[in-house]
Amino acid sequence: EYIHRRSQRTGRAFTIVDCSAIAETVFESELFGHERGAFTGCIGRRYGLFEQTDGGTLFLDEVGELSPAIQVKFLRVLQNGCFEPVGSDRTTCVDVRIISATNSRLDRKTKEGRFRQDLYYRLKVVDLHLPPLRERKADIPEFVGLFVREINSQRGLNITDITPRAMAALSSYDWPGNI
Helix, strand or coil: CCCHCCCCCCCEEEEEEEEECHHHHHHHHHHHCCCCCCCCCCCCCCCCHHHCCCCEEEEEEEEHHHCCCHHHHHHHHHHHHHHHHEEECEEEECEEEEEEEEECHHHHHHHHHCHHHHHHHHHCCCCCCCCCHHHHHHHHHHHHHHHHHHHHHHHHHCCCCCCHHHHHHHHHCCCCCCC
């Protein structure tokens, strides 16, 4: 989100997609949209997330969970910016920046044949590895300062710091899910 906000796309859509939370059977329709009558019960056209995000940034969280079928279709959009909505014979082209994240080791999944190598390299233009907070506890005081300033601003407070005991508790915590 920070990258999006600091870019020339900041006035456009920033869309987050949790790739692990969308059922594979509807994922294509979610990303690319669909035409009326594309499937049973489809009574109207729906714009997919790519069209809704045109000109903006699409953040794919847990991209390593994409099914092989969706990986193929997603790769095509990355290569030329175009796709066909489900049930359509018209091609739609968009200008969408893709940012993706995963907890998976995509390099391993690629070697095991569970993630397309060509898609992996298309996504791996800039690779930012952010270790979990439990591996960088020296950052905790900086986060505390950030959150204290944010809370002060939101609530009109003037908190200057937290107690040494509170800081020790935060520093000794294991942070199993990250920050």
